[in-house]
Structure formats: C-alpha cells, structure tokens
Amino acid sequence: MKVPYIFLIPCLVIIFLTLVGPVLQSFLLSLSEFSLVNPSQAPVGFQNYIALLSDSIFWKSIQVTLFLVFGSVVIEFVVGIFLALLITSSGPRARSIFSSIFIIPIAIAPIVVGILWSPNSVFDDLNTLLYYGLSLGVYIDTTRPFIYYSLIMISDAYIWAPLLMLVTVAIIRSIPREQYEAAEVMGASSWTKFNKITFPAIISSPAIIVTLLLRMADAFRMFEIPYAWNFWLGQDSELGASVDTVSVLMWKMFSSTMYDFPIAQITTIAIVLLIMTLSICALVLKRSSTLLD
Amino acid sequence: MYNLVINLTSVSLKNISKRFKNAESDAVSNVDLTIENKEFLVILGPSGSGKSSLLRLIAGLEESTSGEIYFGNELMNDVSPRERDVSMVFQNFALFPNMTVFENIAFPIRASGKDTTNLGDEVKRIASLLQIENLLKRKPGALSGGEQQRVSLGRAIIKKPKIFLMDEPLSNLDASLRAELRAEIKKLHKKLGITFIYVTHDQTEAMTMADRIALIKDGKILQVDKPEKIYNSPNQSWIGSFLGSPPMNLIHSVNSGNSLIIASQKINFKSSVKSNKVVVGIRPEKIYITSEKGRLTGSVLSTEYLGDSKIINVKLDDYIIKVKVPNDSVFSNDHVINLDFSDNDIRLFDIDGKHLG
Amino acid sequence: MMSQTNKNNSRYIRYILLIFASLWVLWPISIMIEEGFRVDIGPAFSGRGASFVGEFFQGQGGIRFTTIEYVKALKVEAYPRLLVNSSIIAVSSVVVAILAGLPAGFTMAMYKFRGKTFITYALLAMRTISPFAVLLPFFLIYGRLGLFDTYQGMAFVYLIINLPIITMMMRGFFKDIPKEIFEAAFMSGASDSYILRKVALPLALPGLAAAAVFAFVGTWNEFFYALFLTGTVTKTVSRGVWSGFSESIESFKILEFDELNAGGTLAIIPAVILSLAVQRYLARGVTLGAAE
Known part of the structure; x- marks a missing residue:
C-alpha cells in the first residue's frame, strides 16, 4: 500500500524545527565556551562535560533529583493503587463523583500547585491546628531538608497520583470477574484477592510500567514546585542549595547575574539530562504494546 | 502482434508466500492457484489457516513476501488496492x-x-436488487446484521468490479439469515457474471455455493476441486476428517494388494497400492448395516440422534467407527451388527495422510 | 447476618476513606480560594493566622474577608489581559498542531512505513524533554528574529507540547476505528485525503475535540517557556499568577500573597472545567496513548 508521505511532512518539519534543530544547536553550544563574556560559539571539545563530571554542585543536584524522582514516583504508585481500589470497589455513582474529584489536580498548573502547597499556605493551617488547635506544641518545620523533600514529593504526587489511579482503574476493570468469583468460592480473603490477583495484574501490565517510566521522565525535569519553594526559603540565588533539582540549577545559572550567563555550561547539563530522558523514552517504546503497531 | 484479448477477470497466484513480521512460519506458503473467469471459488479452511491472508493478498491489502499475482496476464503485485478493480x-x-x-x-x-x-438511480436500482430500497435514509447503526450486509454488498456492486472478494461475509449473522443470504449471493454471482472469491470456515457455505473449493491448511492449498469431488475423493486424509459431519472414518490397516486387514478382520480388496501400512478412509454414510453376512462385524457402542439421521458408533476391535443410518433405525447397545460397503467408496491413504493410487 | 454487618462496616470505612481522600485533594484548593478572599489589614500584622519561618513562630494578623483581590484581579490589574494572551497563544498553537498532527496521526494509524519509529520516538521525546535542552537555541534565535515576546513565537514554541498530544492522541482514536472500515474505503478507490475528510475525521471528531482540549489545557498551564520567552506583551496566565499582576517580579512574595491566590483560583477554573469534560481521555493524553 502506498504511504501518503506528504501527510507526514508538516509534522516532520515541526519535529525538526522544535526538537532536532534546537537539540543539535544545544549540543554544539555545549562544546563551546559561549557566555556573556565570551561570544564565540566555536566548538572546543568536550571540556564542559569533563568539568561537569567533577562538579560537586552538579552531582548534588543530580542526587536531589534522583531522590525526588524515586520518592515521588513511589508515592504516586502507592497512592494511585490505593485510590484505584477505593474507586473500583464503590458503586457507579460514587465512582464517577469521586474520580472526578480526584483528577482535579491533574488539571492544575504545576506552578499553581507550587503556590497551593507552599509553606505559608497549607502548612500554616496545619501548624495552627497542631500548635494551638490541638495544643500539642509541635509544628512542621518546613525548612528542614527531609521534611522539605518529602513535601515536594507529596506536592508532585498531589498532581500525578490521580494519573496512576486512572491507569490502575483501567487495569483492574480489565481483570476478568471470573478470577475473583473463583477466589471467592475458594474462600479467599480480600487481602488474598488483592495479593494474588489484583496486584500481579497491575504490575505485569505494560500500561502501568509505561506510565511509571513516563512519570520518571517527567520527574527528572521537575521544575515548577522546587522553583516556587526556592523563593519561600530564600534560596533563589544560591547555587547548590538543598532543593536544587537539575532544572532549578540550570535556571539559577541562567537567570543569576553572578555567573556571566554561562550558556555552554547550561547546555552541557541539559544534554546530560536529555540523554537520560531519551533512554527512558526508548524503554517506553520498547515496553509499550500499543505505540508502534 | 500484441495479444489484444486480455482476460482481466481470471486470477492467478504464482508461488505466493506471505510471512508476517515476527511470525515463525508463513501465513500463506507457496500457493499456486488459478481462478477462472466468472468462477465462484470458495477458499475453505479452519481458523488460522491463512485463508483471509490469501484473500487480502489478492485484494492488495497485504503485500506478498514472494511470488506473483496476475489478474488476466497483468502483474498486480505493485498495484494498489484502489486500482485493482476489485470489491470486497x-x-x-x-x-x-x-x-x-x-x-x-x-x-x-x-x-x-x-x-x-x-x-441516485443507480443506488436505487442496486438497493432494490438487494431489497433494501426502503432503508436508504437510515444509518447503519439502525439496521439488522442481515440488512447491513446487504448494504455492504450494494457498496461492493456499484463499483462494477471485475472481481468480487468476500471475507466470511455471513459469519456474523444468525443461522436462518445465513441460508437466505447464501442463496442470494449465489444469485448475485449469476446475475453479475464476474469472478467471486469467497473465504469461509463453514463447509455448508462452501458446498452450497462454490463452483470449486480450494482447501487451505497451515497456509498451504491442499486441494482445489468441485465440491462433490473434494468431498468424495479427498486427496488427503485430513480433508476427509475436516469435511463432512460426522467426518470420514479413518482406520489404520494392513494392505496386501488383494486384501485389507481392518481391525483384525480381513476383507477382500483389490488395489494397485503397494504400501503395506495404509489408512482406510470411508464416509459414515457409505457404510450400511446388513442382516446378511457383511464384510465387517462389530458391536454397537452408542447411538446419537441427529434428527434427520442417526449415528451409530460401532466398536471394531480397538477402533470406533461411525455409521450414518436413517433416523428410524433402532439398535440397542452391545448388539452385534454386520457392516458392508462398496469397494468404490473406500479411499486409501498412506500413514502420512496422502492419497494412494 | 454477621457478614452483612461486616459488609456494611467495610462500606462505611470505604466511604470515610473516599471522603478523606477528597478532602486531601480539595483542601489546598479551598485554602487558595479562601486566601484570595482575605486581605491583611496592616503591615504590623502581616502574614495570616499563624506562620512559621524557621524556628520562629509569628503572631496572628488581623484579617477580614473581602472579594477585593478577585475584583482587583479581574478589573483593576492586567489580569484579563493574561487570560486573553494565554487563550490566543494556546488556541493558535493547538490549531497549527491539529493541521500538522491530524494527517500525521492518520498516516501512523493506517500505515506501516520506514521512519514510523523515528516519528514516534521524536514525539515521545518532545513530550518528555527538559525545556532547557531546547531553550537556549530558542532564546538566541528568537532574539535574532524578533520573535521574543510575540504571539507567533509563543504559539510556535508550544508546538513542542501540542504536536505530540494531537498526533499521538489522534493516532489512537483512528486506531480505535475498525480497520476494515478504512480497508473498505481503500477498496472503494478513495484517496487518503478523501478517507481522512469523509470517513476518519467524522468518526474521530469527539476524539479530536478531546485532544484539542487536552492540548489547550497543557499550554494554558505551561510555565517554563512562558517564564523565559514572554515579556510584557504576551505574558501568559500561568506566569502572571506567579509573578504578580503588576509587572514587578519580586513583589509577590509576602506582600501579594492574597493576590497570588486570587489569580491562581481564576487561572485553574477553565483548566479544571475543560479537563473534567475530557476526563475519559486524560490517561491517554498524558501518556500519549502508551498506557493502554
């Protein structure tokens, strides 16, 4: 059958103009010494990459990012399954009402979530409750790194756990009812049913694996929430602050007046990040049962 | 001189094979098949036999891995389905x-x-031919299965194709509708006077409609013949067991040229077949029960009532053979009966299932 | 009898958990909405309720309820302009993405061809790429071409978000249609563009609406490119929500918190309503159809 290649041309043109071209140029920039004080874009080799590998601030931000990626995706997965179980075991009315409520955060701009979950919004009320309301005399100190990281993970999970819920609900609903009926006849408890039927079905589904991979790719570039929180903690100008994800680090290098606009270095970090993203995409393509048929 | 008489409507497949990506074996394997002008050919086979793939190759919806497809003497391999002048x-x-x-x-x-x-007139003419002229303003969702299939026949006819392809067109319909549409498709074939290629897994459809049946299994064409011929003289024991209900009885036996030993009973049977070990095939309806001395003796194991007939399961040594008898015959279980048949109704196969002689 | 009680108990527990989870979702949003209705009386009492900064507990401020921040947002300040900017940019970008993505999605759903893996991979990459990997070239080129802070420049850069969504979602919707319908159309002699216009598109129209809405919301919510590539002319709502409605970027932090919340509330209303309308397709949209 003759393929109408002409139908692909506009799409390909956009792919080249917005993705391939800029990425190639980023790569070339990463090989140069281009910055505000050095306008030459000529490639000088991989020295930026070598320098990056021994840069403690970069490694710190990679650590922070990996920690946040891992934490958020795990929380999202667990909460997503939990919500999906609640939803699928409810009646049709409750199901539609509550799943509509649960997916609201997906629609909220991440920057707004950064504001919503900011220390002086949610945690003020919670702290008032803990400190005065319940007279416990304790409060959540949002400046402590561990609490801070956890709260960022929770904010990210706030947006994306509902996505995992949606995917999990679809998987649970595709499990044949007979499996549960057979288990009930044999006297299986709810836990056994979850453990032997539901959970294996969820984790063996390509859909959940692909979703988790895509969430990981998204979390790698996590920007808005840590960016917003940077300001509240007054760390917005400090390189290597405890909350700098790789994206926030790049932003600081980009916007701070202290660093001569070091384009070459920023693109170097961006290319390293891109390699991670592209590897995840390759995995997604490999694991998805639907994308390439 | 150029040959100006191009017979566009015959279809010939020359050594056609199709292997799907990541498949372990060919879906269609080295098929040679010629479908004559104006013929009604039915491609019959079990599910997964490659019959639909073969039809889709003819339609141009799939590309063959190797081999050639001709319409008349025009090579069609690289012609898109849009230009093949076929309807499906x-x-x-x-x-x-x-x-x-x-x-x-x-x-x-x-x-x-x-x-x-x-x-407008053309659509109305076709609609009345298919008795759907009062449905023209409706949407397909509001029609029954039978009506929908008539519409799809109409859509195929209006093109005035040279070749008409049908992929299990009746399989989604009720049994009664099927019989009705079967007759109508047959009528349509006469009326249009074009080549029909019809794929089905249903042997009744194949037997009632086909000029010739092409039997396909595992992507290979096993036999192409008229319905009677393919039913009575299968060239493979598998065909005997695929066609007919109940299927052909197949019994391993020993052949001496003058006699056959069937389930420890020796019968006289002259044949030119040399092999010692053979498989004897005989249709259940070709065996009759006689009160005189028959050629085989066995005991009645059980009886199945089919409505218009009865099947007697007869135990012969280690074998159970099926005998089709009129529905009013009465045989009690364990009753010893004599069986007989005509030599002409016996079909000998080698132990791999190929017809001998 | 016993098992009936158990069943009822587990139902109550389930509903309690569902309501708890809903509160979890709605609580921060309600705080934001409510914050928008408040205004601090004076600088001596700045901060609302109790507030903790580091180890220091800060006293209460005097607070009263008012709609002034919402009114201010909608009438006095440049907020409506932000809504208009976001709409213009998102709509035009989505339209371009449809023009390019619809035929591409159709071809990817219907045909096998060399380069299909490349296109799929590229679209996935556009979906997941860190904006920094393309930002600096855009920054330099937009500076040179004068596209910085222009509608067309923003609409173009948002194709990175919209093209994968439209192409891959439409590919999925076309795939959902039984392939025999398209084969019948091919066999009828219809050209690809005829099939796309008369068969595929009418059948996938609800899908196209969902994909367009989904892409629109994605663009509406986008913050990063807006932060770097918009200025006083094309500033979008998600950036405006952050940096305040006056043009001073640094002024929001303590002083304009109520305003920030009022603006945030107004910004999420259209996004939430639109997303709820297409909630059936949310998972397909976010994962580009990979999670099915």
Missing part, C-alpha cells in the same frame, strides 16, 4: 457509521470521482 465484503460489514445507507452505497462512485449524474 467484510465479516463485520465495515459500513461507514456516519453515513446513510444511500451514502454508503454511493461512496465508491463519489470517492473515486466518477460521474455522479445517474448516481
């Missing part, structure tokens, strides 16, 4: 749900940019 009817009707019946039937004319001046 699908099992799931494949009507356009957003269009009315009229628009569905008119689609091929409008889509190919042909002259539409008499389109």
Whole structure:
C-alpha cells in the first residue's frame, strides 16, 4: 500500500524545527565556551562535560533529583493503587463523583500547585491546628531538608497520583470477574484477592510500567514546585542549595547575574539530562504494546 | 502482434508466500492457484489457516513476501488496492457509521470521482436488487446484521468490479439469515457474471455455493476441486476428517494388494497400492448395516440422534467407527451388527495422510 | 447476618476513606480560594493566622474577608489581559498542531512505513524533554528574529507540547476505528485525503475535540517557556499568577500573597472545567496513548 508521505511532512518539519534543530544547536553550544563574556560559539571539545563530571554542585543536584524522582514516583504508585481500589470497589455513582474529584489536580498548573502547597499556605493551617488547635506544641518545620523533600514529593504526587489511579482503574476493570468469583468460592480473603490477583495484574501490565517510566521522565525535569519553594526559603540565588533539582540549577545559572550567563555550561547539563530522558523514552517504546503497531 | 484479448477477470497466484513480521512460519506458503473467469471459488479452511491472508493478498491489502499475482496476464503485485478493480465484503460489514445507507452505497462512485449524474438511480436500482430500497435514509447503526450486509454488498456492486472478494461475509449473522443470504449471493454471482472469491470456515457455505473449493491448511492449498469431488475423493486424509459431519472414518490397516486387514478382520480388496501400512478412509454414510453376512462385524457402542439421521458408533476391535443410518433405525447397545460397503467408496491413504493410487 | 454487618462496616470505612481522600485533594484548593478572599489589614500584622519561618513562630494578623483581590484581579490589574494572551497563544498553537498532527496521526494509524519509529520516538521525546535542552537555541534565535515576546513565537514554541498530544492522541482514536472500515474505503478507490475528510475525521471528531482540549489545557498551564520567552506583551496566565499582576517580579512574595491566590483560583477554573469534560481521555493524553 502506498504511504501518503506528504501527510507526514508538516509534522516532520515541526519535529525538526522544535526538537532536532534546537537539540543539535544545544549540543554544539555545549562544546563551546559561549557566555556573556565570551561570544564565540566555536566548538572546543568536550571540556564542559569533563568539568561537569567533577562538579560537586552538579552531582548534588543530580542526587536531589534522583531522590525526588524515586520518592515521588513511589508515592504516586502507592497512592494511585490505593485510590484505584477505593474507586473500583464503590458503586457507579460514587465512582464517577469521586474520580472526578480526584483528577482535579491533574488539571492544575504545576506552578499553581507550587503556590497551593507552599509553606505559608497549607502548612500554616496545619501548624495552627497542631500548635494551638490541638495544643500539642509541635509544628512542621518546613525548612528542614527531609521534611522539605518529602513535601515536594507529596506536592508532585498531589498532581500525578490521580494519573496512576486512572491507569490502575483501567487495569483492574480489565481483570476478568471470573478470577475473583473463583477466589471467592475458594474462600479467599480480600487481602488474598488483592495479593494474588489484583496486584500481579497491575504490575505485569505494560500500561502501568509505561506510565511509571513516563512519570520518571517527567520527574527528572521537575521544575515548577522546587522553583516556587526556592523563593519561600530564600534560596533563589544560591547555587547548590538543598532543593536544587537539575532544572532549578540550570535556571539559577541562567537567570543569576553572578555567573556571566554561562550558556555552554547550561547546555552541557541539559544534554546530560536529555540523554537520560531519551533512554527512558526508548524503554517506553520498547515496553509499550500499543505505540508502534 | 500484441495479444489484444486480455482476460482481466481470471486470477492467478504464482508461488505466493506471505510471512508476517515476527511470525515463525508463513501465513500463506507457496500457493499456486488459478481462478477462472466468472468462477465462484470458495477458499475453505479452519481458523488460522491463512485463508483471509490469501484473500487480502489478492485484494492488495497485504503485500506478498514472494511470488506473483496476475489478474488476466497483468502483474498486480505493485498495484494498489484502489486500482485493482476489485470489491470486497467484510465479516463485520465495515459500513461507514456516519453515513446513510444511500451514502454508503454511493461512496465508491463519489470517492473515486466518477460521474455522479445517474448516481441516485443507480443506488436505487442496486438497493432494490438487494431489497433494501426502503432503508436508504437510515444509518447503519439502525439496521439488522442481515440488512447491513446487504448494504455492504450494494457498496461492493456499484463499483462494477471485475472481481468480487468476500471475507466470511455471513459469519456474523444468525443461522436462518445465513441460508437466505447464501442463496442470494449465489444469485448475485449469476446475475453479475464476474469472478467471486469467497473465504469461509463453514463447509455448508462452501458446498452450497462454490463452483470449486480450494482447501487451505497451515497456509498451504491442499486441494482445489468441485465440491462433490473434494468431498468424495479427498486427496488427503485430513480433508476427509475436516469435511463432512460426522467426518470420514479413518482406520489404520494392513494392505496386501488383494486384501485389507481392518481391525483384525480381513476383507477382500483389490488395489494397485503397494504400501503395506495404509489408512482406510470411508464416509459414515457409505457404510450400511446388513442382516446378511457383511464384510465387517462389530458391536454397537452408542447411538446419537441427529434428527434427520442417526449415528451409530460401532466398536471394531480397538477402533470406533461411525455409521450414518436413517433416523428410524433402532439398535440397542452391545448388539452385534454386520457392516458392508462398496469397494468404490473406500479411499486409501498412506500413514502420512496422502492419497494412494 | 454477621457478614452483612461486616459488609456494611467495610462500606462505611470505604466511604470515610473516599471522603478523606477528597478532602486531601480539595483542601489546598479551598485554602487558595479562601486566601484570595482575605486581605491583611496592616503591615504590623502581616502574614495570616499563624506562620512559621524557621524556628520562629509569628503572631496572628488581623484579617477580614473581602472579594477585593478577585475584583482587583479581574478589573483593576492586567489580569484579563493574561487570560486573553494565554487563550490566543494556546488556541493558535493547538490549531497549527491539529493541521500538522491530524494527517500525521492518520498516516501512523493506517500505515506501516520506514521512519514510523523515528516519528514516534521524536514525539515521545518532545513530550518528555527538559525545556532547557531546547531553550537556549530558542532564546538566541528568537532574539535574532524578533520573535521574543510575540504571539507567533509563543504559539510556535508550544508546538513542542501540542504536536505530540494531537498526533499521538489522534493516532489512537483512528486506531480505535475498525480497520476494515478504512480497508473498505481503500477498496472503494478513495484517496487518503478523501478517507481522512469523509470517513476518519467524522468518526474521530469527539476524539479530536478531546485532544484539542487536552492540548489547550497543557499550554494554558505551561510555565517554563512562558517564564523565559514572554515579556510584557504576551505574558501568559500561568506566569502572571506567579509573578504578580503588576509587572514587578519580586513583589509577590509576602506582600501579594492574597493576590497570588486570587489569580491562581481564576487561572485553574477553565483548566479544571475543560479537563473534567475530557476526563475519559486524560490517561491517554498524558501518556500519549502508551498506557493502554
């Protein structure tokens, strides 16, 4: 059958103009010494990459990012399954009402979530409750790194756990009812049913694996929430602050007046990040049962 | 001199093979098949036999891995399905749900940019031929399965194709509708006078409609013959067991040229077949029960009532053979009976199932 | 009898958990909405309720309820302009993405061809790429071409978000249509563009609406490119929500918190309503159809 290649041309043109071209140029920039004080874009080799590998601030931000990626995706997965179980075991009315409520955060701009979950919004009320309301005399100190990281993970999970819920609900609903009926006849408890039927079905589904991979790719570039929180903690100008994800680090290098606009270095970090993203995409393509048929 | 008489409507497949990506074996394997002008050929086979793939190769919806497809003497391998001058009817009707019946039937004319001046009359003529003229304004979703398939026949006819392809067109319909549409498709074939290639897994459809049946299994054509011939003289024991209900009895036996030993009983049977070990095939309805001394003796194991007939399961040593008898015959279990048959109704196969002699 | 009680108990527990989870979702949003209705009386009492900064507990401020921040947002300040900017940019970008993505999605759903893996991979990459990997070239080129802070420049850069969504979602919707319908159309002699216009598109129209809405919301919510590539002319709502409605970027932090919340509330209303309308397709949209 003759393929109408002409139908692909506009799409390909956009792919080249917005993705391939800029990425190639980023790569070339990463090989140069281009910055505000050095306008030459000529490639000088991989020295930026070598320098990056021994840069403690970069490694710190990679650590922070990996920690946040891992934490958020795990929380999202667990909460997503939990919500999906609640939803699928409810009646049709409750199901539609509550799943509509649960997916609201997906629609909220991440920057707004950064504001919503900011220390002086949610945690003020919670702290008032803990400190005065319940007279416990304790409060959540949002400046402590561990609490801070956890709260960022929770904010990210706030947006994306509902996505995992949606995917999990679809998987649970595709499990044949007979499996549960057979288990009930044999006297299986709810836990056994979850453990032997539901959970294996969820984790063996390509859909959940692909979703988790895509969430990981998204979390790698996590920007808005840590960016917003940077300001509240007054760390917005400090390189290597405890909350700098790789994206926030790049932003600081980009916007701070202290660093001569070091384009070459920023693109170097961006290319390293891109390699991670592209590897995840390759995995997604490999694991998805639907994308390439 | 150029040969100006091009017979466009015959179809010949020369050594056609198709292997799907990542498949372990060929879906269609080295098929050689010629379908004559104006013939009604049924491609019959069990599910997964490659019969639909073969039809889709002829339609141009799949590309062959190797081999050639000719319409007349024109090579069609690289011709797109749009230009092959064939129509196809699908099992799931494949009507356009957003269009009315009229628009569905008119689609091929409008889509190919042909002259539409008499389109309305043409659609009405075809609709009345298929008895759906009162449905023209409806959408397919509001029609029964039978009506939908009539619409899809109409959409295929309006193109005036040289070849008409049908992929299990009746399989989604009720039994009663099937019989009705079977007769109508047969009538349509006579009326249109074009080549029909019809794929089915249903042997009744094949037997009732076909001029010739091509039997396909595991992507290979096993036999192409008239229905009677393929039923009575299968060239493979598998065909004997695939066709007929109940299927052909197949019994391992020893052949001496003058006699056969069937289940420890020796019968006289002259044949030119040399092999010692053979498989004897005989249709259940060709065996009769006699009160005189028959050639075989066995005991009645059980009886199945089929309505118009009865099947007697007869135990012969280690074998159970099926005998079809009139529905009023009465045989009690364990009753010893004599069986007889004519030598002409015996078909000998080698132990791999190939016909001998 | 016993098992009936158990069943009822587990139902109550389930509903309690569902309501708890809903509160979890709605609580921060309600705080934001409510914050928008408040205004601090004076600088001596700045901060609302109790507030903790580091180890220091800060006293209460005097607070009163008012709609002034919402009114201010909608009438006095440049907020409506932000809504208009976001709409213009998102709509035009989505339209371009449809023009390019619809035929591409159709071809990818219908045909096998060399380069299909490349296109799929590229679209996935556009979906997941860190904006920094393309930002600096855009920054330099936009500076040179004068596209910085222009509608067309923003609409173009948002194709990175919209093209994968439209192409891959439409590919999925076309795939959902039984393939025999298209084969019947091919066999009828219809050209690809005829099939796309008369068969595929009418059948996938609800899908196209969902994909367009989904892409629109994605663009509406986008913050990063807006932060770097918009200025006083094309500033979008998600950036405006952050940096305040006056043009001073640094002024929001303590002083304009109520305003920030009022603006945030107004910004999420259209996004939430639109997303709820297409909630059936949310998972397909976010994962580009990979999670099915």
